[in-house]
Amino acid sequence: MGTTAVAIFIISGVGAFLATLLVFAERVITNYGDIEIDINSGEKKFTVKGGGSLLETLNAQKIFIPSACGGRGTCAYCKVRVTEGAGSLLPTEEPYMNAQERAEGIRLSCQVKVRNALKIQIPESLFAIKEYVCVCEKITDYTYDMKQFNLKLVDPPTIKYTPGQYIQFLAPAYEGSPEEVYRAYSISSDPADKSTIELIVRRVPDGICTTYLFDHLKEGDRVKINGPYGQFLLRDTSVPIIFIAGGSGVAPIKCMLHEMKNAGNTRKAIFFFGVRTTKDLFLIDEMKNFEKELAHFTFVPAVSQPEEGSNWQGVTGRVTNVAEDYLKKQSDAKEYEGYLCGSPGMIDSSIRVLTACGIPEEKIYYDKFS
Ligand SMILES: Cc1cc2nc3c(=O)[nH]c(=O)nc-3n(C[C@H](O)[C@H](O)[C@H](O)COP(=O)(O)OP(=O)(O)OC[C@H]3O[C@@H](n4cnc5c(N)ncnc54)[C@H](O)[C@@H]3O)c2cc1C
Ligand code: FES
Numbered sequence: 391m392g393t394t395a396v397a398i399f400i401i402s403g404v405g406a407f408l409a410t411l412l413v414f415a416e417r418v419i420t421n422y423g424d425i426e427i428d429i430n431s432g433e434k435k436f437t438v439k440g441g442g443s444l445l446e447t448l449n450a451q452k453i454f455i456p457s458a459c460g461g462r463g464t465c466a467y468c469k470v471r472v473t474e475g476a477g478s479l480l481p482t483e484e485p486y487m488n489a490q491e492r493a494e495g496i497r498l499s500c501q502v503k504v505r506n507a508l509k510i511q512i513p514e515s516l517f518a519i520k521e522y523v524c525v526c527e528k529i530t531d532y533t534y535d536m537k538q539f540n541l542k543l544v545d546p547p548t549i550k551y552t553p554g555q556y557i558q559f560l561a562p563a564y565e566g567s568p569e570e571v572y573r574a575y576s577i578s579s580d581p582a583d584k585s586t587i588e589l590i591v592r593r594v595p596d597g598i599c600t601t602y603l604f605d606h607l608k609e610g611d612r613v614k615i616n617g618p619y620g621q622f623l624l625r626d627t628s629v630p631i632i633f634i635a636g637g638s639g640v641a642p643i644k645c646m647l648h649e650m651k652n653a654g655n656t657r658k659a660i661f662f663f664g665v666r667t668t669k670d671l672f673l674i675d676e677m678k679n680f681e682k683e684l685a686h687f688t689f690v691p692a693v694s695q696p697e698e699g700s701n702w703q704g705v706t707g708r709v710t711n712v713a714e715d716y717l718k719k720q721s722d723a724k725e726y727e728g729y730l731c732g733s734p735g736m737i738d739s740s741i742r743v744l745t746a747c748g749i750p751e752e753k754i755y756y757d758k759f760s
Pocket of ligand 1: 458556573575576577590591592594595596597598600638639641642757
């Protein structure tokens with residue numbers, strides 16, 4: 391055997407040995423064994439295999455924590471109080487914690503790894519959140535990038551939620567996306583029908599969940615959701631309402647309008663619905679029906695960049711500017727409650743407009759589709 395062949399043999403042998411050592415180390419070092427999780431000072435206790443995130447470990451125990459970004463550490467919805475066992479705050483958590491939260495031991499459950507016995511505190515209301523098996527009953531195409539999904543609940547067969555809330559949809563692994571992910575979607579259904587959940591979803595190019603919903607999910611398929619979550623709820627007052635939404639942000643507002651209709655609510659309400667081009671308009675007939683069914687409801691679709699030749703006869707302009715023009719003409723503008731839904735940018739500029747028109751910030755409610 392020549393010198394070169396011997397060298398290659400030795401190097402390959404050392405490489406193989408190191409690789410085996412790494413696999414062994416990975417198994418031993420990351421084997422945290424059985425770990426106890428104590429929730430709310432003994433209210434619930436269970437033993438789990440360590441190593442996963444606290445969020446996924448709780449999910450596996452059917453304790454569902456809001457996690458709109460699916461555990462990527464960007465939504466900060468998954469906060470829980472950890473009183474023992476989580477170690478110090480991680481750099482990925484730092485930006486989301488104020489001084490009080492740090493002092494109270496609030497953590498992002500998607501970032502905390504289950505390595506030691508943990509004691510955590512979570513609100514009682516989270517125990518009411520359930521997982522639902524559904525059948526995708528109907529898929530409706532609205533525009534080139536907007537679809538509605540009607541999910542018939544199978545197990546359990548009904549759901550209780552408050553209009554404005556959202557569910558988390560579980561997109562299973564599919565070709566090109568090896569892991570299942572959760573994403574948040576607002577409920578757009580008529581709440582009178584407790585056996586169906588309707589979602590309105592905009593396709594995000596290359597998005598994991600929306601690619602599943604648009605390209606893989608078929609009518610008749612079984613899917614899983616959990617919920618309901620959220621505090622974006624219609625307040626029980628009689629003051630006038632200004633709704634502002636962009637694109638799929640119409641979803642929770644549609645649900646609130648159904649609720650107003652069902653309850654015979656006669657509050658004055660105006661809905662500014664913003665889209666970019668006329669090709670992005672949808673649900674117009676449904677909104678016109680709400681105008682007939684609700685005593686004091688007005689619907690104003692606003693197109694910011696109508697295409698040449700589209701013959702758009704309606705309001706043109708950015709939805710926030712259109713809403714501002716309206717409020718400036720109202721002598722009671724500061725009496726309004728604001729309900730906003732859509733992209734973070736649209737919501738931030740709507741808040742600026744509403745507060746500049748005299749609406750106090752504590753009377754402005756929103757869900758950011760971040
Ligand atoms: C409370 C709440 C309610 C929501 N309700 C709805 C709803 O009713 N209808 C709806 O369509 N969406 C809704 N969303 C947004 C939804 O949860 C997902 O974020 C969205 O569908 C994208 O998921 P994805 O897995 O396809 O994309 P991802 O794989 O998560 O993202 C792919 C890429 O696109 C970017 N991206 C993610 N989301 C967006 C976006 N919205 N616009 C532009 N770029 C984006 C990401 O930064 C990433 O780079 C809601 C979000 C929240 C927090
Ligand atoms: S799930 Fe979004 S930050 Fe944790």
